[in-house]
Amino acid sequence: MDRYGLICRSFYENPDVTQRELASILNLSLGTVNKLLGDCLEEAFLMTDMDTGKYLLTEQGLKYLEQFKVDGAVITAAGFGSRFVPLTFETPKGLLEVFGERMIERQIKQLHEAGITDITIIVGYLKEKFEYLIDKYQVKLLYNPEYATKNNLATIYHARELFRGRNMYLLVSDNWIRNNMYHKYECGAWYSSVYMDGETSEWCLSSNKKGRITSVQVGGHDSWVMYGPAFLSRDFSNQLIPLIEEAYHQPGTEQWYWEQVVVDHIKELDFSMNCQPADQVYEFENLEELRLFDPKYQNHSDNAAMQLVAHVFNVKEEAIHNIRCLKSGMTNQSFLFELDGKHYICRIPGPGTEFLINRKEEEAVYKAVTPLGITEHILYFDGKTGYKIAQYYEGARNADAKNPQEMAACMEMLRKLHHSGVTVPHTFRIRERIDFYEKICRGHEEMLFEDYPAVRARMNELMDRLDTLERPCCLSHIDSVADNFLFLPDDSLRLIDWEYAGMCDPLIDIAMCSIYSYYSQEELDHLLEEYLQHAPSDEERFVTYAYAALGGFLWALWAVFKSMEGREFGDYTIVMYRYAKNYYRKIVSEDLLKL
Template identity: 40%
Template sequence: MALTRKEFDILSTLATSPGDARAQAASPELDELRSMGLVSGTAITELGRKALEPYRVENAVIMAAGLSSRFVPVSYWRPKGLTSVRGEVLIERQIRQLHEAGITDITVVVGYRADEFAYLVEKYGVRLVNNDLYAERNNNWTLWLVRDQLRNTYVCSSDDYFAKNPFETYVYRAYYSAVYMDGPTDEWCLGVDENDRITSVTVGGKDAWAMLGHVYFDRAFSNTFVRILESIVRSPFYEEKYADELWETIFARNPDCLSMDMRRYPADQVLEFDSVDELVEFDPGFLSTVECPAIDNIVDVLGCERTQLHDFYPIKNGLTNLTFHFAVGTDEYVYRHPGIGTEKFINRTAEKDADTVAHELGIDRTFIYEDAEKGWKISRFVPNARNVDPLNHYEVSRAMALARTFHESDAKIDAKFDFYEDGLGYEQLLKSHGEIGVPGYEQLREKVTRLNEYCVADEGFSACFCHNDYLPLNFLIGEDGSMSVIDWEFAGMGDPGNDTATFIICSQYNEEQANAAIDAYFGRAATPVERRHFWARVVLGGWCWYVWALEKDAEGAGVGEWLDIYKSYAVTYVDKVLSWYEKNDTITA
């Protein structure tokens, strides 16, 4: 039996709040419900309860798989949904609110630090579904994993905080909760018709109602959404085009066939804490009590109080680490958190020694402290800094001259780095995952081995203090023009051609640009022997970082297109450089 909206409102209120005077007030709808036998006097009948059953909420899905990278540094150690706010764990508060509405069939989709959610099964009787691909795919994949659970279903995020319980036993139709945003906003803004049905979704807007908080799928919405989602997931272009999409993006493309209302909430009722700073505004005692090793480390090194910390936000992460910005008063800093599996590649004692030497030489003005055992580091933040522009000849010349400066400094650390030897080390790590079945790998390795023998035999290129990861992103140019070289993870005594080679590879230079960088290093046109040697380092560097990338990929922390970029410098140039050694071919500038 289909009910009108007003009939539903009266009937559901009588079912869940029988003493509510508003539902008992005289109205044509109440009279109609009495005439249908759904209400007797001001009480719902058994027939009325049967009429409500199609509107009963059957279950809930709580999405808790993601890293929540904006919630640094707390999310590095604990899933955001397990954060305690005003004495309550976020996801537990949400589960209890669902229970209060009679919703006990709850599925939690986990991924990042999944094991930490296991206690919820015994404590609250929830069901856990593991999303192993949480780092590679967005929440459309989360909903695909629970597609069989989508019926009359609440879909929530584990980190939402509802000041007042928004969940209901019966819901008339699908809706997305929304909060009004004064002024400009980056949130997803909604357009609606006169009945509050969502007609459009735009990313960003001004003075608008924006998606925020929970969402409710009714059966009609769920059935249509799952059909559309299946066509996307089964698409041959899924990984390329859709894997990184939010499910809301799919909804935004299909508002005509995915019918959903907007439900308005006061701004203080539905809260999402995108950053630690936002949470501290709501819960001023949060920083004083939260368990977070990074905060402990910062306080110990800088001698400050937890309550003095603010302005936390992630900085674009590199291929090996996670970093975030924070401030103490007006002083700004960067905290480096070691990435997954980096202990297999990085000698942190050597890195700390290199950081210290680079700081003493004035090459890295940002360094403050590093823990050689655990790999975390604190540095000064350079406001409005930019990286070296690899297409700016002046800046490249400065970078090359700077490399020559520390190469000739007589600085030494108790570590070495060699493209070939370290590449063999990465190869052994790679083989621990099984045989290397990459086509052409063994042939390339044989050529690289021959080239390394020639290169090592070259005279006049003694080992020196090298960065070995000397790419444009590892330079910071301040507003005053000062240049610092950061991230000395791979530093060690090595061939002077290593840094120029890495710069060439990571700048994706062609031959002409690469030769210009080599000339800039010497401050003049390189001799044939110098050019041949430095090009050998380019090939060896390409091979070394290629094997490193294969190992990272095998570990599940792949570096994307960089694997092919590294490989290309080995494959493209190995024969030419070998011919310079073996056939005494002419070396072209």
């Protein structure tokens, strides 16, 4: 930190500041402050008023300050905020209100008060929610395309040109800053620091007598920690940006924080602690902390899911605790919560799912299979919205698709379902589903699949042949992925998530289970024999292979549609499309079409 610059800035902001106040502001001894004041007088940065004896900032001092003028600010706001579910299912974390004011807006206004108006917000998750800030505060938005798969090292990499050659604040949208800590001039690169008593998992700092950070370690006790905003001077950024670029392109850094780059090169970088008083900077770690800080969130979160849970259980929102995000599925979002010592899951349908899934049909399936005792215990289901609240089974685990004994148990459950005689009014028609997804993907499937027309014709051939067979029709799960089979601590088994279930050929469940598990053809054959409890006939092999091909084709189209919505699932699209082609070839090579 440039101490002469800090002295000049102090008199620029408050001409009446005293030596003792300076010592407190700059966290320096009174003797050091007096020495600096003397130096500034010699450099003609300050002069003494002959009448009052006060120090005055000179034109030379103002000129000296110009090198430290802040050019702008970058606010990162791309992440999901999983520890704030269910609020962040609807609203990005930075747009949550604290005492009636959105956290990101509070920081923008504080920056404006300091004369900083060149502000760029890095967006990703629910990026459209931030668009109004362009009109309200004349900010700019920059999209981070990797927000869902990488940590904030990638965020800073994509924003790196905003820092190059400039003095810039780096803020996090979900920080709450009590008193304005921003300035027109900053005299060296720093990271906001607060003191934490006791054990902490934060990044703990060591520094020399001048406040320069000398080392950082994750976790410690009774320590100053990295906490809140940072300031990157142009000199600091010119050193940092090449290091950011190098780290970004290294394998294995996808989940790095940008601060890790600083830590790895801390001896080369002049980076100081900007020590803040207690209760000045807040980084809410989870919804529980926010509820303690702002009483509004205890009973009036204005969140549909929280209000629903409170209504279903006839409690106030404050009774709902230990809220945690569960891994988001391909279609829905879910969160875990605790109430009266018991744990439950609330499922929230993902955006657009009402267009894809008939929730009334799903509700009918749950009602039909409840007497079988094979599904999760449902406490609430809304056939209009698809909201579902179910018991959470402590210690339960998903079936292992590579474990033969576990898959044998799963096949036994499917046989129980298929032979139960339970029926529902609706049918799962794979031709209708393929036609539907093709229609909503029109114009995109050819772009992704060069040979789509030829493969589509082969799928038609399989469906036409299936239509000629007099096959059994029973209630089938359709989404029989291994993850939907739950082994409870007592080794009993449950089959969950019946969104696609309907009347269909039972062998579709064997085919779907196989392709969802990325099985080879040999593994599919083994699973089919396990299910049938005998060697399959040629017809049974054809039907299973045909549904494996058609299922792959269907889910490839589904993934295309999801990508149009901005959701990506890695190589899932390619794997499913390969199943469509490979199982068709298998059927042809074994003359199974001619049965």
